Amino acid sequence: MPKISYWKKGKGQALVLLPGFCETKEMWEDFVGPLLTSCEVWCPDLPGFGSSDAYKSDFTISDIGKKIALWMLTNNIGNASLIGHSLGGYLALEMAKLPNLNLRGLGLFHSTAYPDSEEKKVNREKTEEFVNKHGVSKFISSSLPLLFKRENRDRCKEDIDQLIAHAIQLPKDSIVKYLKAMRDRNDNRETFAAFPKPKLMICGVEDTAVTLDDSLTHKKFVDQFCQLSDCGHMGMFEQKEKAQAAICDFMESLKT
Template sequence: MSSLYFFEKGSGQPVVLIHGFCEIGAMWEDFAQELSQNFRVVCPDLPGFGNSPISQSHISLEEVAVLLEDFLEENGIQNPILIGHSLGGYVALAMLELMGNKLKGIGLFHSTAFADDAEKKQMRNRTIQFLKKFGAEKFVSSFVPPLFSEKHRAEFASEIEQATEQAKQSSLEGLIAFTEAMRDRKDRYEILKSFQGPKLLIAGTEDGAVKIAASRKQKEAFTHYYELEGTGHMGMIEEKERTLKLVKGFCLEIS
């Protein structure tokens, strides 16, 4: 039996929204509310985040994919559309490799099918060192605000505060384990490219975590590709109305 906590709204074609690093399923509350008018929307907490426990100190994205496949089966969720933000996109891609055409479609929010390069791997290692030295709360307080475009931080001060509070529901074990999992993940570009189903990418031109150059480099692998001008890593907040419209349109088109 899966130990993953989740909430769901609506009925019909399943849409599974997978949160990112330092996030919880509740980040999708507004999206779930809107999408539930047409779909069964399912929002899990990944292991070590929110209300989902993590039982091991090391976890791979492949193991997370198996865990989520079991979760889908237990809850009668068939042929879902997966939408993942950042880390959630990496998880969705691992699920794509595992489940293939059992997925109706896949969408990435500020994410990439490419593996970490050497510079990014070094940054992950520094993150692990920081977490071990200073703990989770100090880390998330400094990690969350820069996810937003600098020009949007004053405008979205309350949303940044809420995102930081949600990030504090991340366990130290989960943060370390998933930092390692992201660092060590494989390149899944060819897997993405060979998938014949609908594929969505939403990218931010000011995204400091997934550079716009990387998004443009994988553009041809997607059937639906959009850039958010002047937006950072948090398009679902910084450009909520537009991104919700894009996601809903994508889901309606393929369901």
């Protein structure tokens, strides 16, 4: 299998945090502090991103989910909770279908169980064209700040700069393959509704990538729903303390 690069910190119940599209494991380093007294936190790079090995051929979201699941099993990360940001949430939903993982809890962080709409599929294809024409650096520099609410961009400038610094190093081939995989991913609304263990959802009121209206349709299926005001798609930076508290509360609830 492709080598998965990761870091882990803390002691306690296992928690795996999955990054999103064009994100790397470093994004979680300053976020996990409050979790480390009661959780063993694992943060991998997705295959083809960061320091993890890339696929040579095309892949599906299901393929990547199975690879991360194998990484978890290989590292004896058992009975873990799985929380994914954006693309990471799509992967978490695929992994929730795998009985051998025996997940303890599942969380969507600015993510959705819906497939891409036809409009979104067209936008993925336009993004692919942009990346191929203009390159990774211009794509990342122009698109990544847009994930933050406009009014939060100055306050989060250091975070944005660090995210860009990591993302511009990602291979164009991997970015294009993930765009295609996200475009063609499964509809996992039934998977999410039927998942029998506790579920968490964190959403941003001002998120333009996963709208609040979309997120609210998931509310009836979750045990804990956290709605972050004054927040776009990057709650771990825009509303750091509230997002930390939501995950800490969720993990604490799993102890009972």
